[in-house]
């Protein structure tokens with residue numbers, strides 16, 4: 001169902017690789033709500049993913065940009081402003097990757113070149129993205145910027161590895177930019193802390209099924225799906241959340257504040273019998 005919450009708004013959505021990507025669902029929902037969209041992803045994702053199908057579905061141009069390249073990001077905002085004939089109202093950062101996770105290097109034996117790449121791709125890119133927009137004055141008054149994160153920034157999940165450090169940095173960058181862009185143009189900057197979700201990036205984490213099932217059992221409402229995350233992003237991009245900024249917003253069915261649930265008690269009790 002559409003509420004026309006984003007009618008007349010223009011947005012940039014990064015990170016849609018295939019139908020399972022959270023960004024894919026966000027793009028579809030923003031389009032349904034009346035937004036005009038520009039899609040972006042790393043040049044390699046153009047070849048590997050299905051972003052062209054999404055572009056057709058949401059009537060969007062794709063502007064390839066490596067999110068670690070300040071030059072690419074500058075061109076992204078310049079092109080998006082050309083396409084939309086002016087400023088941008090919302091931006092989604094939906095980018096994550098860890099070469100250490102990919103090469104199965106544990107947290108106790110990290111490769112530091114990989115570590116620097118993890119931080120650059122998954123966190124510093126958020127700073128670079130916003131700085132590119134800020135320098136070009138690309139975001140309209142009252143605009144909204146969001147990045148996707150995970151609760152491993154606050155609590156330890158051993159197999160989430162150096163991505164946890166990246167998420168902590170990402171959330172801090174949202175607060176830093178939320179201050180500066182808020183002062184300058186009332187632009188909101190938030191992170192959405194999403195439940196485990198079956199996607200290419202998500203499934204790369206060792207033991208993802210256990211992650212997923214544990215969170216689901218410990219959430220009174222159950223895990224939040226990618227479609228539900230897209231609904232939440234729409235609200236954040238809309239004018240209904242004009243004073244929400246510099247927050248890490250849990251979108252996790254209640255997981256982050258639940259100590260224990262009956263299903264978890266039952267599971268542990270059955271193991272002790």
Ligand SMILES: NC(=O)c1ccc[n+]([C@@H]2O[C@H](COP(=O)([O-])OP(=O)(O)OC[C@H]3O[C@@H](n4cnc5c(N)ncnc54)[C@H](O)[C@@H]3O)[C@@H](O)[C@H]2O)c1
Nearest residue numbers: 015017021022042067095096148149196197199200201202
């Ligand atoms: N899946 C989960 O369980 C989960 C939970 C919480 C948060 N998140 C976060 O959601 C975001 C989106 O991930 P997803 O789960 O939809 O997986 P995904 O694999 O579909 O998306 C990750 C995207 O990052 C892009 N990317 C990687 N390197 C890039 C670069 N250098 N420049 C530009 N783009 C680059 C990839 O091409 C891909 O489109 C990530 O930040 C992830 O950490 C995911």
